[in-house]
Amino acid sequence: MKNSKILVTGGAGYIGSHVVKLLGEAGYDLLILDNLSTGNKDSVLFGELIVGDVADTDLLKKIFTENKISAVMNFAGSIKVPESVENPLKYYLNNTVNTTHLLRACQDYEVTNFIFSSTAAVYGLPEEDLAHEESKLDPINPYGRSKLVTEWELSDLSHAWDKFNYVALRYFNVSGADFDGKIGQAFPEPFHLINLASEAAAGKRDKLSIFGEDYETKDGTCVRDYIHVVDLAQAHVMALEYLLAGNKSTVLNCGYGEGFSVKEVIGVVKKITGVDFPVEVADRRPGDPAILVAKAEKIKKVLGWQPLHHDLEKIVESAYKWEQSETLKKWRANK
Ligand SMILES: NC(=O)c1ccc[n+]([C@@H]2O[C@H](COP(=O)([O-])OP(=O)(O)OC[C@H]3O[C@@H](n4cnc5c(N)ncnc54)[C@H](O)[C@@H]3O)[C@@H](O)[C@H]2O)c1
Known part of the structure; x- marks a missing residue:
């Protein structure tokens, strides 16, 4: 199948660009479709970048007609939980409707393999300490609902069309940056805790806000499962190999199964950077569950995935190094 192409939507974004790098290094022929709304063209280290929108069904038709595509990996999406509370339709349009366009194209052009970026947010407030794939959704x-509806679509399509198989990967908190220093997270306005804390340590913001310290957790702050983006990217390569080998649809958590509180993460960032930046406690944000940690066994069993960077200090180090890099400065200046 290596003489056909893998279509990667959102491949100029944070996670997509790390996956593109691993797939490119493995010799896959890649087409990247990205509207660059939050992505960066310089982060696409392999393949052909088509600047365009998944909502553009004429463009999809052209891409699927002109190329032999063996699998689609769909990273394109909108990802800020508080924004989704303010502007829900943006999320249903970009995460659900646009993925439907892509699935329609897959059906029309007989592309039978699909990998979907889902999220731990589909669990809501898990009843168990660790959210497992069969936990209540x-x-x-x-944001979480827009992704869950898409998971249902994938499941329905795979039942209606026997040849179609998908892997939905439910990411927990993705963090860190590639160790070569060429790519990393580059949102114009970062919002992930480790990025914000790295900015505070680098003196780019006066202080860091903790949103709520009255949750029922070990120290009152929210607890999350932080997964290194390079381990997550490797899971995608393995999910692609799994589908191309003819295996059946599956849904997999992507996390380490270990939770850290906001205060613990801040402590690690202060330790690694040696900077004691100011921290303030602000109100809770709407839509934030207290604890979200993965049960992470199924992915190891199904894909044989073994994380290599399960180490919060290593995650923080790579994120901080990227935050300080000339590459990121250049990208931000050109935005
Ligand atoms: N970052 C996380 O912690 C996390 C956690 C769970 C799930 N996810 C999911 O992973 C995916 C990638 O997230 P990310 O962190 O890399 O975000 P990102 O914003 O860096 O990447 C998204 C990419 O998609 C592009 N894009 C968005 N809408 C598009 C459209 N309509 N047409 C074409 N391109 C479009 C953007 O320009 C960007 O390059 C998203 O679907 C997100 O919901 C991310």
Whole structure:
């Protein structure tokens, strides 16, 4: 199948660009479709970048007609939980409707393999300490719901069309940056904790806000499962190999199964950077569950995935190095 192409939507974004790098290094022929709304063209280290929108069905038709595509990996999406509470339709349009366009194209052009970026937000407030793939799905914000509806679509399509198989990967908190220093997260306005804390340590913001310290957790702050983006990217390569080998649809958590509180993460960032930046406690944000940690066994069993960077200090080090890099400065200046 290596003489056909893998279509990667959102491949100029944070996670997509790390996957593109691993797939490119493995010799896959890649087409990247990205509207560059939050992505960066310089982060696409392999393949052909088509600047365009997944909502553009004429463009999809052209891409699927002109190329032999063996699998689609769909990273394109909108990802800020508080924004989804303010502007839910943006999330249903970009995460659900646009993925439907892509699935329609897959059906029309007989592309039978699909990898979907889902999220731990589909669990809402898990009843168990660790959210496992069969846990109740009850998202508490429009972001999570927009992704869950797409998971249902994938499942329905795979039942209606026997040849179609998908892997939905439910990411927990993705963090860190590639160790070569060429790519990393580059949102114009970062919002992930480790990025914000790295900015505070680098003196780019006066202080860091903790959103709520009255949750029922070990120290009152939210607890999350932080997964290194390079381990996550490797899971995608393995998910692609799994589908191309003819295996059946599956849904997999992507996390390490270990939770850290906001205060613990801040402590690690202060330790690694040696900077004691100011921290303030602000109100809770709407849509934030107290604890979200993965049960992470199924992915190891199904894909044979073994994380290599399960180490919060290593995650923080790579994120901080990227935050300080000339490459990121250049990208931000050109935005
Ligand atoms: N970052 C996380 O912690 C996390 C956690 C769970 C799930 N996810 C999911 O992973 C995916 C990638 O997230 P990310 O962190 O890399 O975000 P990102 O914003 O860096 O990447 C998204 C990419 O998609 C592009 N894009 C968005 N809408 C598009 C459209 N309509 N047409 C074409 N391109 C479009 C953007 O320009 C960007 O390059 C998203 O679907 C997100 O919901 C991310």
